[in-house]
Amino acid sequence: MPNKRTVAIGFIGATLDRVGKGASRWNYWRPSVGLCQQTDLPIHRLELIHGLDARDVSLAERVRADIQQISPSTEVRLHPMSLRNPWDFEEVYGALHDFTTAYNFDTEHEDYLVHITTGTHVAQICWFLLTEARYLPARLIQTSPAKRKNDNEPACGTHALIDLDLSRYDRIASRFASKRLEGLEFLKSGIATRNPAFNRSIEQIERVALRSKAPMLLIGPTGAGKSFLARRIYELKRNRHQMQGRFVEVNCATLRGDGAMSALFGHVK
Known part of the structure; x- marks a missing residue:
């Protein structure tokens, strides 16, 4: 079976991809362009998400033209996305969830990478959650600038792949599970x-x-241990700040009349 094609998905960098004007832009590291300059990781297709205003559309078109110049084998598809507030978690997560639901993934012939360097911190968190939940059958890729000895070297930067299926992530997940078991044993008081x-x-x-800040009501017969459990719940929540x-x-039961208030x-x- 031939090698799979590599497809990257990510936001345009509204600030980092915009640096430099004219020919000077090639002297700067731009994450979306640099992603397609990795010699050991050829990108066959880049799904580039951008805003709807004219400035964002113009930037996306310029980045696509620059990528085609330095990596002619990379196809760049532009995806306009309406986000009134890119820092609103609910709106961003909903938009990205809709995007992934509508996307036609072909895991038999393509490998997918999610570029988490660009976009707001909220977008990066949403990418992680969607990938971890396998709505995105992908690995995460993070790019960063690299030190250059002179200005003649390409500003392509470096990259790091993060596979959420690796054992390292499993160990992190097991630590969370272990902490939860500690909480359960704490409430049980070792019983x-x-x-x-x-x-x-x-x-x-x-x-x-x-998971909730709402008041809790414990009900049960006398002697069931409600007061003791209430104290343990209080101590558990206090330990988690x-x-x-x-x-x-x-x-x-001892409150009477005016003294109750x-x-x-x-x-x-």
Whole structure:
């Protein structure tokens, strides 16, 4: 079977790809252009996402022309994308999710790379999440400028590939899983049990406690351990820097009349 074609996907660098004017632009490192100058990683097609205003369209056209000049075998496809706020996580993630859903991936004949050097930090995070979740059957590629001995050397920079399927990432994921298990054991207070209902309840409590800032209500009969579990939840959230202040325990069964408001909220003379 012949070698697969390499396809890169990424945003145009609104700042980095715009550096330099006229012939002087070749003296600067431009990530989208430099990506297609890597001698050991030929890019057969670049899917370049850009904004809709005239300035962004003009930049995208110039970058495409420059890439065709230094790498004639690279096809550059321009993809205009409307983003009112490129720093809005929900909007950017939704737009990129729609892009990946509509894209016709051909993993049998093509290898895909996601260029995470360009775009806002929000876009870079969204690229990572979509790739990690396998909405993008791709590896990440990061480019960076390299020191040149003289101005006659091409400003192509260097690149690094990040494969989220590698064992290094698996070790990172296992560390997160280990931390979650520590949280579950902390809530259980070291009590080993095979009771599926109890274990399921603790897992739900741990999930809600660490992912939500909403108040939690624990219900159950007297002596079930609600107060003890509430303290453990408080300590777990405080250890994860999600809560400050001290734990205050109030026996509501003892509250009577006017003293209830003072006990719960304090009072001044």
